[in-house]
Amino acid sequence: MGQTLYDKLWDSHVVHVEEDGTTLLYIDRHLIHEVTSPQAYEGLKLAGRKPWRIGSVVATADHNTPTQRWEEGMAGVQDRMAKLQIETLDANMKEFGAKVYFPFLDKRQGIVHVIGPEQGATLPGMTVVCGDSHTSTHGAFACLAHGIGTSEVEHVLATQCLVTRKMKNMRVTVDGPLGRGVTAKDVILAIIGRIGTAGGTGHAVEFAGSTIRGLSMEGRMTVCNMAIEAGARAGMVAVDDVTLEYVKGRPFAPKGPAWDQAVAYWRTLKSDPDAKFDREVRLDAREIKPHVTWGTSPEMVVSVDDTVPDPEKEKDAFRREGMERALRYMGLEPRTRITDIALDQIFIGSCTNSRIEDLRLAAAVVKGRRVASNIRRAMVVPGSGLVKAQAEREGLDRIFRDAGFQWREPGCSMCLGMNDDRLQAGERCASTSNRNFEGRQGEGSRTHLVSPAMAAAAAIAGHFVDVREWR
Amino acid sequence: MEKFTVLNGLVAPLDRANVDTDQIIPKEHLKSIKRTGFADALFAAWRHNPEFVLNQPRYRGATILLARRNFGCGSSREHAPWALMDYGFRCVIAPSFADIFFTNCFKNGLLPVGLSEAEVEALFHDAAAFPGFRLIVDLDAQTVSTADRAKTFRFEVDAFRKYCLLNGLDEIGLTLRHADLIREFEARRKAQHPWVF
Numbered sequence: 001m002g003q004t005l006y007d008k009l010w011d012s013h014v015v016h017v018e019e020d021g022t023t024l025l026y027i028d029r030h031l032i033h034e035v036t037s038p039q040a041y042e043g044l045k046l047a048g049r050k051p052w053r054i055g056s057v058v059a060t061a062d063h064n065t066p067t068q069r070w071e072e073g074m075a076g077v078q079d080r081m082a083k084l085q086i087e088t089l090d091a092n093m094k095e096f097g098a099k100v101y102f103p104f105l106d107k108r109q110g111i112v113h114v115i116g117p118e119q120g121a122t123l124p125g126m127t128v129v130c131g132d133s134h135t136s137t138h139g140a141f142a143c144l145a146h147g148i149g150t151s152e153v154e155h156v157l158a159t160q161c162l163v164t165r166k167m168k169n170m171r172v173t174v175d176g177p178l179g180r181g182v183t184a185k186d187v188i189l190a191i192i193g194r195i196g197t198a199g200g201t202g203h204a205v206e207f208a209g210s211t212i213r214g215l216s217m218e219g220r221m222t223v224c225n226m227a228i229e230a231g232a233r234a235g236m237v238a239v240d241d242v243t244l245e246y247v248k249g250r251p252f253a254p255k256g257p258a259w260d261q262a263v264a265y266w267r268t269l270k271s272d273p274d275a276k277f278d279r280e281v282r283l284d285a286r287e288i289k290p291h292v293t294w295g296t297s298p299e300m301v302v303s304v305d306d307t308v309p310d311p312e313k314e315k316d317a318f319r320r321e322g323m324e325r326a327l328r329y330m331g332l333e334p335r336t337r338i339t340d341i342a343l344d345q346i347f348i349g350s351c352t353n354s355r356i357e358d359l360r361l362a363a364a365v366v367k368g369r370r371v372a373s374n375i376r377r378a379m380v381v382p383g384s385g386l387v388k389a390q391a392e393r394e395g396l397d398r399i400f401r402d403a404g405f406q407w408r409e410p411g412c413s414m415c416l417g418m419n420d421d422r423l424q425a426g427e428r429c430a431s432t433s434n435r436n437f438e439g440r441q442g443e444g445s446r447t448h449l450v451s452p453a454m455a456a457a458a459a460i461a462g463h464f465v466d467v468r469e470w471r
Numbered sequence: 472m473e474k475f476t477v478l479n480g481l482v483a484p485l486d487r488a489n490v491d492t493d494q495i496i497p498k499e500h501l502k503s504i505k506r507t508g509f510a511d512a513l514f515a516a517w518r519h520n521p522e523f524v525l526n527q528p529r530y531r532g533a534t535i536l537l538a539r540r541n542f543g544c545g546s547s548r549e550h551a552p553w554a555l556m557d558y559g560f561r562c563v564i565a566p567s568f569a570d571i572f573f574t575n576c577f578k579n580g581l582l583p584v585g586l587s588e589a590e591v592e593a594l595f596h597d598a599a600a601f602p603g604f605r606l607i608v609d610l611d612a613q614t615v616s617t618a619d620r621a622k623t624f625r626f627e628v629d630a631f632r633k634y635c636l637l638n639g640l641d642e643i644g645l646t647l648r649h650a651d652l653i654r655e656f657e658a659r660r661k662a663q664h665p666w667v668f
Contacts, residue, residue: 038504081502151578254666
């Protein structure tokens with residue numbers, strides 16, 4: 001019987017299997033950031049252990065770094081605890097080492113899931129882990145990539161392996177052309193809306209079909225990034241010309257004969273035609289419209305031309321209660337038209353949507369217009385220093401600034417509000433990030449997840465608009 | 472890691488589905504470089520509400536958290552099991568758990584027990600109906616029982632995880648017993664896929 005892409009990636013990294021199926025899986029790439037690593041390094045020190053292979057480690061500070069006042073250097077980091085985490089990462093890198101470390105303020109610093117691919121540190125066929133659930137992003141390169149906890153960070157540092165078990169295989173196939181104004185973000189929100197926030201639990205999900213193949217690497221990363229919001233630790237896409245085109249020439253990508261050798265192998269990283277999946281889901285891209293979340297879980301999502309759902313119509317009492325609680329938290333009435341929802345803030349950024357293509361799409365919507373007067377703040381936070389520099393070369397920063405957007409330094413920023421970029425209680429935000437959980441963007445914050453184009457249009461209009469009608 | 476054998480504990484019911492790790496411990500409490508000191512951060516946003524389950528005197532001292540489906544979804548932050556442990560919980564019972572949270576629990580001596588929706592529903596009923604409601608969780612026997620043994624439910628756990636938890640074993644130490652296998656694998660991989668290294 002044929003193998004799935006996940007089967008192939010799994011099999012090529014198995015070091016040892018226990019009787020009950022518990023497996024030692026070899027890890028090729030270990031991404032490190034300042035928030036989930038300090039306790040792991042402390043654990044190593046206490047046990048007198050050394051990292052197994054520092055050449056696997058790529059590190060940066062991204063989660064709690066400020067996105068302004070960089071000219072002041074470390075003095076610009078107002079939060080004492082954040083500063084301690086950044087300094088602790090510096091110290092751990094100095095003591096233990098890494099293949100490459102982009103510290104706070106470095107020109108190549110950025111969100112760990114943006115810089116890995118950007119540097120060619122993420123390569124097809126790798127196992128990639130990071131103490132961050134959005135590590136699934138790297139699956140866009142046909143990697144087995146998933147988030148791990150801090151104990152596992154320590155375990156991988158010490159042994160280069162993960163103690164884990166094989167997941168089940170799931171395939172989500174999306175076929176057909178995407179309509180004007182409909183993007184990768186809408187595709188993944190539609191998938192989550194279909195299968196639910198726990199729909200992929202226990203599974204590795206391969207995204208396939210003509211729609212996925214038609215996406216750029218940026219778009220595929222957006223889709224894989226949010227696999228975890230459907231419960232799947234790992235999402236992935238097979239290798240094709242688009243993958244190879246993106247990887248070629250990146251700083252850590254192989255060159256010369258090694259490139260040709262790698263490509264020959266990478267071309268095999270796809271599911272066999274007769275591979276069996278434990279679960280299959282199909283979507284028709286022609287039916288996917290721009291999506292907007294209305295609640296406090298990414299599965300609480302509707303199309304922009306729809307209305308806020310009415311809990312009265314939900315038959316399952318338990319689900320109804322969840323909907324009612326979400327509507328109370330979000331300050332929304334059932335049956336409100338999505339396009340009637342007014343906003344206070346706009347956030348364009350995060351590991352989901354902060355790459356150059358995302359900024360281009362948003363800038364195209366914003367160009368020559370002004371942010372609406374009811375928007376208290378609209379910000380663009382590029383995913384990395386290199387994305388920022390590229391955007392500035394293309395003049396995108398001017399378009400955003402002229403429209404009244406703030407143009408910030410790179411980092412995770414208001415996706416999770418660990419730095420100073422937060423919503424005030426009760427404020428409503430159109431956000432290109434990945435989680436609309438209660439309090440995610442600040443205590444009492446109200447988050448609506450959308451694509452960059454939808455967020456940009458909402459900034460100009462002051463409320464949600466159907467970007468398909470944007471002229 | 473702390474051992475887990477048999478736990479006889481007071482049960483606190485948290486009656487909502489899809490509790491994510493941002494709720495278990497909000498991000499403003501993630502800025503520590505230590506593994507402990509998170510007890511006050513547990514469910515921080517909800518604890519402002521005097522009606523919240525952990526603010527009710529009858530659940531004070533609870534060591535078993537009874538929860539609904541998809542508990543622990545979202546962020547991979549291990550601060551979530553750390554906060555639950557620091558507060559005093561040693562076991563979470565739910566119909567289902569998110570994968571990363573589930574794994575993180577085992578690394579810290581916090582036992583996640585998966586029971587059926589119907590069994591969990593019955594326990595929610597009992598926890599509300601009987602003040603001081605306790606459960607006995609026996610990892611070796613893989614059972615959850617009411618104190619009077621009137622109800623006993625069986626749960627599944629992987630043999631390796633069970634062995635580690637029962638004995639409080641250091642997983643890194645266990646893995647390093649296979650150091651030679653890891654080295655051999657690494658040498659093979661380096662020969663076949665040199666660009667990875």
